Amino acid sequence: MSFVIILAALVFLMFVAYRGHSVILFAPVAALGAVLLTAPDLVAPMFTGLFMEKMAGFLKLYFPVFLLGAVFGKVVEMSGFSKSIVSAVVRLAGKQQAIFSIVAVCGLLTYGGVSLFVVVFAVYPFAAEIFRQSGLPKRLIPATIALGAFTFTMDALPGTPQIQNIIPIPFFKTNAYAAPWLGSIGAVFILAVGLFYLHWRSRRAVAAGEGYGENLLQEPEPFAGERMANPCVALLPLVLVGVLNKILTTAVPKMYGETHSFIPSVVGKAAPVSQEIAKVAAIWAVEGALLGGILTVLVCAWKPVRARFAEGSKAAIGGALLASMNTASEYGFGAVIAALPGFLVVAEALKSIPHPLINEAVTVTSLAGITGSASGGLGIALAAMGDTFAQNALAAGIPLEVVHRVAAMASGGMDTLPHNGAVITLLTVTGLTHRQAYGDIFVITCIKTVAVLFVIAVYQVTGLV
Structure with a gap:
């Protein structure tokens, strides 16, 4: 019965999200409904002590990233840089390469360490412009961005700095480059199959005369400047974000050490404020990189941005608030569901799958799907069963590098429900x-999930690591 309750909560939340209702409203309703049916006396404590705690903690860490990412995307749009880059891409590669171009830009940013949430804000103006010029339907943009940012560069390619590739390291004593051959093969599989699917969908839409679409929301404003910037100048802020993020990721821990504390300058005795730098270094690096990107756009295109900055920044802030609150609500939902007895039933049932790698893959992707979070599901799975995964793999003669890669890739499978x-x-x-758009995202999700089984099969046949 406990399993049925968490399954019902999950299905309910997916249903209301698909129907277009606010997740900010219904995530706590779904989570606390499950608590009510499991332990009614825990509804209030779970809401305040877990749901709101996790939700507020997420916003505390990540809202500045959402905000700066939204502002960065907006100034790139208002400066005309997005239109300049898109025009250059169309000239060089042709309009038929619109999908590949956006996937490539997303992949480069994500592999460079830029948060996938930031990539969404930064790349959307480019994607909207190139899809409009190419006559491709806007409804394919989310799946295109998802393929570039949520899949092969997130956890398959060896060396990716995304959190999904970092979480397994302490559990298996590996590094970010674990199983480079398998990771690269998985990345090629995802990219090839994903591009084939999206191009097939776009050809069908063009053949049907669908076009970009009309009466759409959140459309980037057309550039009203007299002339467009040089494409190299327009690319500079985007490149700078990736480079600065990489530099600051290394520089911040060196500058502040493992921990840093200060005493606020207030009247009377104040307790020192201490922070563990390891927990915030990556966040500070992204924030610094985005600030650098925004300032670069302002310096290079002050005139066109200045005239519309007040209204444009308001729109960006509104978008950042909505996006961060949606995600934070999901984070709180996942935390409550993971604390219920039904979640343990799922975890225990998954242990019965015999093959070590398939057991790990199914467990991780199932928990990521239930919690709605790749990093959340992966963290929960490894904290509860990491030692078991490692012992079973070693008993079967499977290197822990392979276990790392399978765990990372599986986390980015069914998480995108x-x-x-x-x-x-x-x-x-x-x-x-x-x-309008989730159907194509779901196909990309399925491709990513199948890729994990493909990588396991390649290892079984070839022994490649």
Whole structure:
């Protein structure tokens, strides 16, 4: 019965999200409904002590990233840089390469360490412009961005700095480059199959005369400047964000050490404020990189941005508030569901799968799907069963590098169900609904999930690591 309750909560939340209702409202309703049916006396404590605690903690860490990411995307749009880059891409590669171009830009940013949430804000203006010029339907933009940012560069390619590739390291004593051959093969599989699917969908839409679409929401404003910037200048802020993020990721821990504390300058005795730098270094690096990107746009295109900055920044702030609150609500939902007895039933049932790698893959992707979070599901799975995964793999003669890669890739499988925070953010930013665009995102999700089984099969046949 406890399992049925968490399953019902999950299905309910996916249903209301798909129907276009606010996740900010219904995530706590779904979570606390499950608590009510499991332990009624824990509804209030769970809401205040877990749901709100996790929700507030997420906003405390990540709202500045959402805000700066939204402002960065907006100034790139208002400066005309997005139109300049798109025009250059169209000239060089042709309009038929619109999908590949956006996937490539997303992949480069994500592999460079830029948060996938930031990538959504930064790339959307480019994607909207190139899809409009190419006559491709806007409803394919979310799936295109998802392929570039949520898949192969997030956890498959060896060395990716994304959190999904970092979480397994302490559990298996590996590094970010674990199983480079398998990771690269998985990345090629995802990219090839994903591009084939999206191009097939776009050809069908063009053949049907669908076009970009009309009466759409969240459309980037057309550039009203006299002339467009040089494409190299327009690319500079985007490149700078990736480079600065990489530099600051290394520099911040060196500058502040393992911990840093200060005493606020207030009247009377004040307790020192201490922070563990390891927990915030990556966040500070992204924030610094985005600030650098915004300042670069302002320096290079002050005149066109200045005239519309007040209204444009208000729109960006509104989008950041909505996107971050949606995602934070999902985070709180996942925390409550993971604390219920039904979640343990799922975890125990998954242990019965015999093959070590398939057991790990199914467990991780199932928990990521239930919690609506790749990093959340992966963290929960490894904290509860990491030692078991490692022991079973070693007993079967499987290197822990392979266990690392399978765990990382599996976390980015079924996590992108309709209630996933990144999916909701992506749809919010692009102004589309689940009904309009989620079907294609789900196919990308399925391709990513199948890729994990493909990598396991390659290892079994070839022994490649």
